[in-house]
Amino acid sequence: MRATARDVTEADWAGEMSDERHPPILVVDDNHDNAEIIRQYLEIRGYPISVAHDGDEALSMFERVRPALVLLDVMMPGRDGWEVCRMMKQHPTLGKTVRVIMVTALDEWQDKREALQIGADDYVEKPFDLPTLATTVQRNLAMQRTPS
Amino acid sequence: MSESVLLTDSTQPEVEQAVGSLDGWAFERVAESDLAGAIAQPNVRAVVVTTDDPTKLRTVVERAHDNGIPVIVGCADDTARRRAVELKVEEWFRCPADADEISQRVRAAVGRGSPVASHATADRVENVEYEQMLHDSLTGLPTLPVMIERSRTLFKERGELVVLYLSFVRYSKIEEIYGWEKLDAVLETTAAAVREFLDDTSMSSSRVMVSFTNDDDFIFFHVPAVGVAAATENDITELVSRLQTHVGSRIEAQHGEDIAALFDIYVGRAHVYYNPKIRLERLIYRGIREAANASRSIEERERARRVADLRTSLRDRAVYIDYHPIVVTETKEIFGYEALARGVMRSLRSPEVMFDVAAEADLVWELSRLCRSRAIEGIESRLHGKELLFINVDPHDFSDPAFNELEIASPERVVIEITERTAIKDYPKFRDRLEAFRARGFRFAVDDAGSGYAGLGSIANLEPDFIKLDISLINAIDTNFIKQNLVETMVKFANDHGAMVIAEGVERAEEFNAVKQLGVHLVQGFYLHRPSHAATPPRKETVSA
Numbered sequence: 001m002r003a004t005a006r007d008v009t010e011a012d013w014a015g016e017m018s019d020e021r022h023p024p025i026l027v028v029d030d031n032h033d034n035a036e037i038i039r040q041y042l043e044i045r046g047y048p049i050s051v052a053h054d055g056d057e058a059l060s061m062f063e064r065v066r067p068a069l070v071l072l073d074v075m076m077p078g079r080d081g082w083e084v085c086r087m088m089k090q091h092p093t094l095g096k097t098v099r100v101i102m103v104t105a106l107d108e109w110q111d112k113r114e115a116l117q118i119g120a121d122d123y124v125e126k127p128f129d130l131p132t133l134a135t136t137v138q139r140n141l142a143m144q145r146t147p148s
Numbered sequence: 149m150s151e152s153v154l155l156t157d158s159t160q161p162e163v164e165q166a167v168g169s170l171d172g173w174a175f176e177r178v179a180e181s182d183l184a185g186a187i188a189q190p191n192v193r194a195v196v197v198t199t200d201d202p203t204k205l206r207t208v209v210e211r212a213h214d215n216g217i218p219v220i221v222g223c224a225d226d227t228a229r230r231r232a233v234e235l236k237v238e239e240w241f242r243c244p245a246d247a248d249e250i251s252q253r254v255r256a257a258v259g260r261g262s263p264v265a266s267h268a269t270a271d272r273v274e275n276v277e278y279e280q281m282l283h284d285s286l287t288g289l290p291t292l293p294v295m296i297e298r299s300r301t302l303f304k305e306r307g308e309l310v311v312l313y314l315s316f317v318r319y320s321k322i323e324e325i326y327g328w329e330k331l332d333a334v335l336e337t338t339a340a341a342v343r344e345f346l347d348d349t350s351m352s353s354s355r356v357m358v359s360f361t362n363d364d365d366f367i368f369f370h371v372p373a374v375g376v377a378a379a380t381e382n383d384i385t386e387l388v389s390r391l392q393t394h395v396g397s398r399i400e401a402q403h404g405e406d407i408a409a410l411f412d413i414y415v416g417r418a419h420v421y422y423n424p425k426i427r428l429e430r431l432i433y434r435g436i437r438e439a440a441n442a443s444r445s446i447e448e449r450e451r452a453r454r455v456a457d458l459r460t461s462l463r464d465r466a467v468y469i470d471y472h473p474i475v476v477t478e479t480k481e482i483f484g485y486e487a488l489a490r491g492v493m494r495s496l497r498s499p500e501v502m503f504d505v506a507a508e509a510d511l512v513w514e515l516s517r518l519c520r521s522r523a524i525e526g527i528e529s530r531l532h533g534k535e536l537l538f539i540n541v542d543p544h545d546f547s548d549p550a551f552n553e554l555e556i557a558s559p560e561r562v563v564i565e566i567t568e569r570t571a572i573k574d575y576p577k578f579r580d581r582l583e584a585f586r587a588r589g590f591r592f593a594v595d596d597a598g599s600g601y602a603g604l605g606s607i608a609n610l611e612p613d614f615i616k617l618d619i620s621l622i623n624a625i626d627t628n629f630i631k632q633n634l635v636e637t638m639v640k641f642a643n644d645h646g647a648m649v650i651a652e653g654v655e656r657a658e659e660f661n662a663v664k665q666l667g668v669h670l671v672q673g674f675y676l677h678r679p680s681h682a683a684t685p686p687r688k689e690t691v692s693a
Contacts, residue, residue, distance in 0.1 A: 024229075024233075048226055048229070048230055050233060061233075063239075063256075064233055064236070064237070064238070064239070064240070065233055092283055092288070106630075108603065109598075109603030109604065109634070109637070110603065112630050112633065112634055113598075113600075113634075115630050116620075116628070116630050116631065116634075117328065120630060121627070121628055121629065121630070122628075122629035122630060123629075123630060136629075139629065140629070143627045
């Protein structure tokens with residue numbers, strides 16, 4: 001066996017991906033196309049993906065999916081990403097472990113402070129490229145495996 | 149009453165064991181192929197499915213949901229898990245699971261109520277909200293409405309109830325200084341310590357319940373056992389002092405003495421007697437209000453005592469200085485010391501408490517003068533070579549006529565730290581004063597930088613030589629990428645402006661490595677050194693002369 005990371009194919013993923021390295025991810029975006037692109041890109045990399053299209057749906061799926069990581073769009077109709085993040089982080093059992101990545105253009109200092117206050121762990125600037133997204137996902141999952 | 153039945157196709161003994169720990173539940177195992185058919189039986193209240201046949205699973209889930217029965221799926225692998233989630237089952241667990249896990253999942257699924265397709269989403273969201281209302285997510289303690297429900301019967305039976313209101317006074321200060329994450333951690337420690345204490349106390353023979361008000365106060369209900377007198381004033385005083393010691397020592401062990409020094413409990417007490425004419429909730433709420441008021445009046449008394457302590461301290465110059473080393477990140481060599489003033493009197497040990505008391509009694513300038521003159525003594529006794537002394541000066545101190553640029557004899561060895569927290573009212577005048585100090589050779593640091601929403605603009609205005617990052621940005625920076633990004637921005641800004649960044653509150657190796665990687669120039673924190681007032685500076689321990 002080679003020590004290098006091998007390419008992950010669809011067949012691999014349908015088979016047995018290591019559960020620990022590829023925990024479930026919840027993608028929340030009201031734009032169906034965006035959500036679908038993210039889903040496909042991450043699924044090929046071996047992550048089981050669930051998709052929600054608004055804040056309420058995200059919260060309703062949260063307990064069922066028990067995601068290790070949530071990719072959360074900030075601008076959504078109804079409950080916005082901030083509120084969803086706050087509620088997820090306050091969840092009595094899942095809140096402590098879930099990592100939340102906000103998908104937004106946080107270019108201002110005060111936006112980032114706001115994100116910290118709400119409990120977010122990381123953010124991806126919109127518009128993002130997919131490799132950046134994958135790196136962000138990976139570094140956050142790595143954090144989760146080595147809790148401080 | 150007929151029992152609730154848990155129906156399953158699973159042959160795992162754990163499922164049967166799980167039912168054993170569910171009160172009033174019976175267990176029924178059927179063959180995989182009969183499962184869908186058996187759902188319509190009366191009394192079936194939940195289904196645990198472990199089949200790996202997707203068609204059978206779908207049929208079972210549809211049939212169950214048509215009958216308003218929640219489904220829990222045991223998943224052998226990821227594919228099964230995905231299928232279960234897609235079918236919107238109430239809960240799932242990974243096989244093999246122990247009985248505890250399974251019973252928990254069943255409880256959660258049933259607690260969520262029967263699914264009705266069109267309302268499912270709304271119901272589930274409500275459920276997330278509802279669960280958060282019942283128990284405080286931080287402390288795990290029941291919220292007040294839950295506790296009132298639980299104590300209802302007991303209170304009626306016994307006819308009396310003692311409400312203790314525990315007000316933790318300076319928890320808001322912890323949040324202000326260290327950020328909400330720290331306060332959350334301290335509250336968790338507090339709740340754990342309170343629970344531990346209650347398990348141990350003599351009052352546990354009667355019923356004691358705790359709740360948390362989501363602010364920083366705890367409420368105890370003490371319902372004395374039948375035939376036992378309610379706790380007397382003396383019992384409670386004694387209980388409180390033991391509780392205070394217990395919680396205090398836990399906080400000190402986990403969060404250090406600076407935070408423990410901020411900690412204080414004031415306990416108010418109210419006795420409530422059952423009255424059938426008055427709604428029970430109202431009785432209890434009145435009792436809580438009365439107890440809260442009582443705790444406040446105790447706090448007032450204590451405050452007055454502290455003001456007296458402060459006056460005595462000022463007269464006797466009873467303030468000493470702890471010197472906290474600031475080190476060069478790359479080499480870990482000592483760069484300078486921050487002078488931290490402490491009260492000699494126990495009640496005034498924490499500088500935050502001391503200055504709070506001074507503010508109430510209009511003694512801030514007087515206290516500042518004393519602290520400064522004490523700190524400056526350290527220039528001679530403490531500093532070696534090029535080491536600098538960092539002293540804290542409140543922006544308001546610059547209006548003190550007694551504080552001028554000539555007060556300190558060796559300005560080139562002193563860095564004046566100005567906090568970003570205090571709003572500066574007369575900015576032009578403040579700048580003029582700053583310039584006078586700068587002309588004499590003093591250097592400046594912005595303290596708590598990044599504590600507010602204000603960005604780098606307000607910092608640029610002060611043209612500081614040093615930027616001290618707010619502790620809340622450093623706490624757990626190794627796991628939070630937004631903090632890393634903010635600190636990176638700050639370092640870049642400092643490099644562009646010829647300033648140095650100091651990371652304060654570095655407590656763990658991971659935090660140290662993170663700030664080092666981000667290019668932070670200087671570091672201060674328990675990870676490297678604790679503040680000390682001993683005659684021997686800590687450098688002697690590491691560097692031999």
